[in-house]
Amino acid sequence: xxxxxYNLRSLAVRKRTTGAAFFGIALVVFAIxxxxxxxxxxxxxxxxxxxPENAIVMRQGSDAELTSGVQDAQVALVGARPEVARAxxxxxxxxxxxxxxxxxxxxxxxxLGTSGFSNLxxxxxxxxxxxxxxxxxxxxxxxxxxxxxxxxxxxxxxxRLQGVDLGQSFEITKGRKVTVVGxxxxxxxxxxxxxxxDIDVMRSAYHRQGSVSSVRVRLTSPDAFxxxxxxVEADKNIGLxxxxxxxxxxxxxxxxxxxxxxxxVLIAFFCAVGAMIGATITMYAAxxxxxxxxxxxxxxxxxxxxxxxxxxxxxxxxxxxxxxxxALLSLVxxxxxFSMINFxxxxxxxxxFEPTPKILIIAIICGGVMGVIGxxxxxxxxARMSPLKAIRG
Amino acid sequence: xxxxxxxxxxxxxxxLRIVLTAFGVAISVLAxxxxxxxxxxxxxxxxxAAKDRLAxxxxxxxxxxxxxxxxxxxxxHVPEVTAITTMNWFGGKDPKxxxxxxxxxxxxxxxxxxxxxxxxxxxxxKQRWLSDPQAAIxxxxxxxxxxxxxxxxxxxxxxxxxxTWEFHLAGIYKVNTIGYDTTQMYFHYDYLNNKIPERIRDNxxxxxxxxxxPRKSAEVATAIDRLFEDxxxxxxxxxxxxxxxxxxxxxxxxxxxxxxxxxxxLAIMALILGNTLAMGVRERTNEYGVLKALGFETRHILAxxxxxxxxxxxxxxxxxxxxxxxxxxxxxxxxxxSMLAAMLPAVSMQTSTIITGLAVAVAVGALAAVLPAWGxxxxxxxxxxxxxx
Numbered sequence: 001x002x003x004x005x006y007n008l009r010s011l012a013v014r015k016r017t018t019g020a021a022f023f024g025i026a027l028v029v030f031a032i033x034x035x036x037x038x039x040x041x042x043x044x045x046x047x048x049x050x051x052p053e054n055a056i057v058m059r060q061g062s063d064a065e066l067t068s069g070v071q072d073a074q075v076a077l078v079g080a081r082p083e084v085a086r087a088x089x090x091x092x093x094x095x096x097x098x099x100x101x102x103x104x105x106x107x108x109x110x111x112l113g114t115s116g117f118s119n120l121x122x123x124x125x126x127x128x129x130x131x132x133x134x135x136x137x138x139x140x141x142x143x144x145x146x147x148x149x150x151x152x153x154x155x156x157x158x159x160r161l162q163g164v165d166l167g168q169s170f171e172i173t174k175g176r177k178v179t180v181v182g183x184x185x186x187x188x189x190x191x192x193x194x195x196x197x198d199i200d201v202m203r204s205a206y207h208r209q210g211s212v213s214s215v216r217v218r219l220t221s222p223d224a225f226x227x228x229x230x231x232v233e234a235d236k237n238i239g240l241x242x243x244x245x246x247x248x249x250x251x252x253x254x255x256x257x258x259x260x261x262x263x264x265v266l267i268a269f270f271c272a273v274g275a276m277i278g279a280t281i282t283m284y285a286a287x288x289x290x291x292x293x294x295x296x297x298x299x300x301x302x303x304x305x306x307x308x309x310x311x312x313x314x315x316x317x318x319x320x321x322x323x324x325x326x327a328l329l330s331l332v333x334x335x336x337x338f339s340m341i342n343f344x345x346x347x348x349x350x351x352x353f354e355p356t357p358k359i360l361i362i363a364i365i366c367g368g369v370m371g372v373i374g375x376x377x378x379x380x381x382x383a384r385m386s387p388l389k390a391i392r393g
Numbered sequence: 394x395x396x397x398x399x400x401x402x403x404x405x406x407x408x409l410r411i412v413l414t415a416f417g418v419a420i421s422v423l424a425x426x427x428x429x430x431x432x433x434x435x436x437x438x439x440x441x442a443a444k445d446r447l448a449x450x451x452x453x454x455x456x457x458x459x460x461x462x463x464x465x466x467x468x469x470h471v472p473e474v475t476a477i478t479t480m481n482w483f484g485g486k487d488p489k490x491x492x493x494x495x496x497x498x499x500x501x502x503x504x505x506x507x508x509x510x511x512x513x514x515x516x517x518x519k520q521r522w523l524s525d526p527q528a529a530i531x532x533x534x535x536x537x538x539x540x541x542x543x544x545x546x547x548x549x550x551x552x553x554x555x556x557t558w559e560f561h562l563a564g565i566y567k568v569n570t571i572g573y574d575t576t577q578m579y580f581h582y583d584y585l586n587n588k589i590p591e592r593i594r595d596n597x598x599x600x601x602x603x604x605x606x607p608r609k610s611a612e613v614a615t616a617i618d619r620l621f622e623d624x625x626x627x628x629x630x631x632x633x634x635x636x637x638x639x640x641x642x643x644x645x646x647x648x649x650x651x652x653x654x655x656x657x658x659l660a661i662m663a664l665i666l667g668n669t670l671a672m673g674v675r676e677r678t679n680e681y682g683v684l685k686a687l688g689f690e691t692r693h694i695l696a697x698x699x700x701x702x703x704x705x706x707x708x709x710x711x712x713x714x715x716x717x718x719x720x721x722x723x724x725x726x727x728x729x730x731s732m733l734a735a736m737l738p739a740v741s742m743q744t745s746t747i748i749t750g751l752a753v754a755v756a757v758g759a760l761a762a763v764l765p766a767w768g769x770x771x772x773x774x775x776x777x778x779x780x781x782x
Contacts, residue, residue: 020668024661031657063552066456067484108454116642119454173453174627206457239555263647267654270424274661277417278668281410285672338650341643346456348643 002310022322024278029326033363035264037353046253048189050246057215065104083228100128101212110162124202141182152182154192156350173205252344279374295390311379319371323364400700418709421662428655442637445607449600452627458596478504479597485549497578518564528563532575572738667761674765682777698766706758
């Protein structure tokens with residue numbers, strides 16, 4: 001085995017070529033890591049919105065809350081089912097069962113910083129919603145007064161659309177404005193891309209007396225889901241469909257996830273091919289320059305295999321170094337947000353680039369693998385050199 | 394042997410390296426052309442959106458409906474509007490293949506073809522479209538994807554309008570504007586309206602209008618919105634182009650990502666090229682010393698190295714261009730058959746994109762040569778000759 005220090009010194013000697021290959025790999029690992037972070041952010045945003053303990057009830061055939069409608073009478077019936085958890089005393093849940101009907105509307109507002117517009121999700125709800133989703137916390141301003149034209153905004157969407165920030169107001173229907181009095185943290189869930197308003201204000205603004213968009217319930221346990229679904233869907237005339245909350249959010253984020261993955265794969269593929277070629281060129285040059293050294297090593301008794309592994313190792317060290325740098329650089333993306341429409345719900349969703357140790361490790365390993373692939377043929381050439389010819393140069 | 398042949402000989406001296414470099418440049422140029430073409434196509438969507446067509450939507454949200462009689466009101470009060478059609482997003486999905494997403498609209502069948510002269514139907518198809526209440530028309534790409542031919546019956550499920558809806562395919566439309574989306578489907582609003590519950594009847598999603606003079610579109614738009622200012626449901630009217638532009642802002646983040654990626658790729662290309670050139674220069678330090686000793690001046694040496702970068706960039710650029718044609722035509726076919734067609738019409742490489750791509754490759758090649766060239770030019774003859782590596 002050729003000592004590793006030999007490889008390190010060799011890399012250090014050729015600063016410029018080493019540097020070029022290093023940055024090439026760094027850029028690729030940066031790209032891979034950023035895409036994985038975005039995908040993770042998306043999954044988390046929707047993953048955190050849904051709990052397996054909760055179920056969502058919508059009209060049969062609706063694929064998102066926006067197009068769904070459930071009569072008030074049915075909300076009561078759904079809430080009365082035995083699988084729905086009971087709230088303990090003095091509760092915000094009417095009738096004591098943990099079920100809440102909500103009205104969801106999409107409002108088209110100007111998207112700040114662009115010449116276009118996008119859709120804001122406004123959720124008309126009651127204080128019960130906060131009990132059902134304990135992760136929601138007001139972090140700035142104050143909670144909205146129930147029954148008034150006050151609303152709170154998720155921290156992700158604030159300031160991205162016209163009038164949607166603390167202290168500002170926007171029109172929800174002709175002549176009726178709501179004022180943003182608070183900002184809430186939703187633990188990274190997609191609720192952070194929503195505005196929450198009072199349900200009765202929404203009812204009157206959008207003429208939705210007697211019906212809501214969807215019903216969320218807390219089940220007595222995740223296992224109660226099947227019985228609950230069977231019970232609610234039994235009456236085909238009412239035409240309701242039940243879904244686990246986490247599955248629902250998985251579904252509405254699916255297409256966006258595919259799009260981001262496709263985009264990421266496309267970008268990463270091209271960058272990776274480019275960087276691998278860069279690494280190959282560097283390593284070929286390293287082999288060519290050092291033919292005398294290789295010959296000497298062989299003459300000293302190092303086997304072909306040790307030469308091969310030494311060069312592979314060198315290329316891998318180079319790539320891992322670049323990868324590490326790229327991965328660290330990609331952490332900067334954590335400060336940025338990706339804001340676009342989710343076509344499953346036709347509303348704006350703000351996704352964070354969320355790093356995890358696993359993502360960084362995967363990205364760095366990808367870099368290392370590129371180094372190995374890039375160094376493979378040069379290493380073979382090095383191993384094949386005849387010591388006699390090599391020393392002669 | 395003149396200067397140019399010497400530069401060319403230098404380029405081909407290390408064959409393997411030059412092939413790899415050219416290939417690396419080619420991949421970067423290919424990706425650059427690919428991303429730039431997508432971005433161009435995205436902006437083309439805005440370009441082909443008609444200026445002489447206006448779109449009116451609910452002021453608060455394009456998801457909310459407007460009363461159907463708004464069309465009559467506009468016709469009665471805004472004489473500049475020559476034709477109006479209504480459009481309702483149906484959101485229909487093929488029950489056999491739910492993953493096949495395409496745009497489908499319930500429209501005022503009497504006026505659709507007047508407002509959208511881009512849609513071309515045969516006379517018989519037009520006849521069927523007007524007379525059959527369950528008639529639908531689908532664009533060429535849409536029909537191909539659903540495997541439909543004229544006269545076929547098919548059904549769609551809508552998440553907005555409950556139930557399964559049956560349609561008769563009256564015709565497959567072609568378009569007379571390159572890049573116009575042919576995946577969309579249109580059917581009679583009356584068919585929809587007659588079957589839905591009373592309480593949601595007579596609501597429309599959007600009004601699309603043809604006006605007599607595109608230069609007046611801003612004034613006409615204001616006139617329309619003023620008409621409904623005091624009504625319960627106010628409107629926002631803008632030219633189709635503005636509307637499309639605004640709509641596209643929702644996808645802006647994806648396009649920014651592609652935009653940034655295209656520059657990252659250029660950076661990688663510069664690294665590969667610069668690396669190769671730097672290596673070549675270092676190996677030839679000796680020769681540069683000889684050249685200098687023979688009386689060649691620094692500028693000659695500079696010209697050799699920058700010329701080498703230029704040639705390598707050009708070779709890689711041309712190779713990338715060659716690869717881009719089949720890749721882009723495959724991608725274009727894929728996109729024109731999907732719902733993306735509305736966003737990315739006519740994915741085809743523009744001469745300007747090609748020129749920019751090649752120019753960038755050549756420029757990056759020359760630029761990447763600057764650093765090694767600078768190093769070589771500073772060499773003293775004696776040092777250069779002494780160096781053995």
